[in-house]
Amino acid sequence: MxxxxxxxxxxxxxxxxxxxxxxxxxxxxxxELNPNLPKDRVFADNSKTFDAYKAVGFGNLTDVDKNTKPExxxxxxxxxxxxxxxxxxxxxxxxDPNEKLTGPPEGVLRLGGTFVLSGNDIxxxxxxxxxxxxxxPEDVLKAATNAWGSA
Amino acid sequence: xxxxxxxxxxxxxxxxxxxxxxxxxxxRRSNRRHSFFSASGNATNTSAGECExxxxxxxxxxxxxxxxxxxxxxxxxxEINASAMRNLTLLNSSGEMQKLPLTGDKDVVVYLRxxx
Numbered sequence: 001m002x003x004x005x006x007x008x009x010x011x012x013x014x015x016x017x018x019x020x021x022x023x024x025x026x027x028x029x030x031x032e033l034n035p036n037l038p039k040d041r042v043f044a045d046n047s048k049t050f051d052a053y054k055a056v057g058f059g060n061l062t063d064v065d066k067n068t069k070p071e072x073x074x075x076x077x078x079x080x081x082x083x084x085x086x087x088x089x090x091x092x093x094x095x096d097p098n099e100k101l102t103g104p105p106e107g108v109l110r111l112g113g114t115f116v117l118s119g120n121d122i123x124x125x126x127x128x129x130x131x132x133x134x135x136x137p138e139d140v141l142k143a144a145t146n147a148w149g150s151a
Numbered sequence: 152x153x154x155x156x157x158x159x160x161x162x163x164x165x166x167x168x169x170x171x172x173x174x175x176x177x178x179r180r181s182n183r184r185h186s187f188f189s190a191s192g193n194a195t196n197t198s199a200g201e202c203e204x205x206x207x208x209x210x211x212x213x214x215x216x217x218x219x220x221x222x223x224x225x226x227x228x229x230e231i232n233a234s235a236m237r238n239l240t241l242l243n244s245s246g247e248m249q250k251l252p253l254t255g256d257k258d259v260v261v262y263l264r265x266x267x
């Protein structure tokens with residue numbers, strides 16, 4: 001979605017990204033690895049209870065209804081992308097270094113989603129069914145254009 | 152009906168036509184991704200793909216146009232409105248807690264999974 005920011009701005013809006021991270025250092029590392037993301041538009045929910053995610057009703061990976069589980073697709077990484085992923089996945093994981101683990105950390109299981117807001121209205125909402133099952137950026141832009149009109 | 156109430160009614164229908172039709176939400180689901188609605192009635196993670204938008208409600212007998220209810224999305228059994236995101240305070244990359252810098256009007260909010 002980051003590469004749609006200029007289109008969103010042309011419509012008079014803007015975009016923000018929210019993720020899960022217990023520390024600012026992990027967020028900084030993530031931004032370093034993803035220079036296409038605008039640093040001032042990326043934020044982390046560092047609460048132990050994932051308040052920002054719960055506030056919008058998003059669930060956990062373990063809650064997904066198995067009867068309607070969608071098809072998983074590979075992420076389409078290049079060899080370089082895979083290397084970057086493998087060498088950084090632990091450093092970026094949403095695990096508080098001061099916390100003792102007794103099972104899979106909940107931060108790993110959290111699912112995301114996408115909203116288009118228009119004033120007090122939600123014009124579009126998408127809940128990821130599984131990691132990577134995000135909406136097409138073009139569909140989100142179309143929803144924004146429909147809701148906001150052209151600038 | 153007073154002029155103010157008539158104005159409120161017209162404003163409501165204009166908003167409803169643009170934002171609040173559940174059919175529109177259903178129709179516009181992507182067929183390339185994994186969008187679907189669960190039919191299981193499961194109380195847990197039943198929302199996936201494009202979510203249902205709940206129709207607006209208004210009290211036309213009230214002259215106050217503010218009686219129009221904002222459009223909300225239904226996600227995993229909860230009705231979510233825009234204010235759920237407009238009041239968030241989160242960690243920024245400088246390590247400070249910051250209120251989410253939304254325009255207050257035209258915003259796209261993307262919830263990623265964890266950073267890894």
